[in-house]
Amino acid sequence: MDPSALNSPELQHFINQEKEKAMVNEMVAKLTTVCWDKCVTGTPGSKFSSSETSCLTNCAHRYMDMSLQIMKRFQNMH
Amino acid sequence: MDSFSSPSSGSSSQLSAQDFMGQLKTQLAQAYAEEFLETVRGKCFDKCITKPGSSLSGSESSCVSRCVDRYIEATGIISKALFSMQR
Numbered sequence: 001m002d003p004s005a006l007n008s009p010e011l012q013h014f015i016n017q018e019k020e021k022a023m024v025n026e027m028v029a030k031l032t033t034v035c036w037d038k039c040v041t042g043t044p045g046s047k048f049s050s051s052e053t054s055c056l057t058n059c060a061h062r063y064m065d066m067s068l069q070i071m072k073r074f075q076n077m078h
Numbered sequence: 079m080d081s082f083s084s085p086s087s088g089s090s091s092q093l094s095a096q097d098f099m100g101q102l103k104t105q106l107a108q109a110y111a112e113e114f115l116e117t118v119r120g121k122c123f124d125k126c127i128t129k130p131g132s133s134l135s136g137s138e139s140s141c142v143s144r145c146v147d148r149y150i151e152a153t154g155i156i157s158k159a160l161f162s163m164q165r
């Protein structure tokens with residue numbers, strides 16, 4: 001590939017899009033491992049109980065709340 | 079990364095931006111899948127193989143099957159939860 005093509009707007013757009021996808025992917029993966037450990041305590045059954053399902057949903061939401069709180073806390077520090 | 083290559087049918091030896099993007103997409107998908115697999119292996123080993131014996135028992139392997147299904151389901155639940163937050 002012609003190296004100058006790396007500066008093409010098309011390619012830049014593509015790379016930014018993939019970056020964003022990677023970030024979302026990473027976030028979902030990270031939250032899944034954290035919430036799995038918190039919410040799925042027994043041996044995995046053939047389906048999730050309703051309490052496991054709501055624990056997973058709540059876990060994701062609270063993690064985001066907490067992240068926001070921590071970010072704000074650090075912004076107020078200096 | 080050694081596997082970015084021009085399609086053999088192409089007359090020029092240069093990789094077009096289209097081909098480059100396509101190959102990048104494929105490689106990224108592969109990397110995501112590998113990482114996911116590695117995570118699932120770790121989680122399900124912790125859950126299902128608590129006392130490694132001389133072979134994988136029937137109950138261990140059925141635990142592993144359920145564990146894999148539940149982990150995939152959990153990933154779906156989490157991503158739904160994240161997207162429903164951006165209201």
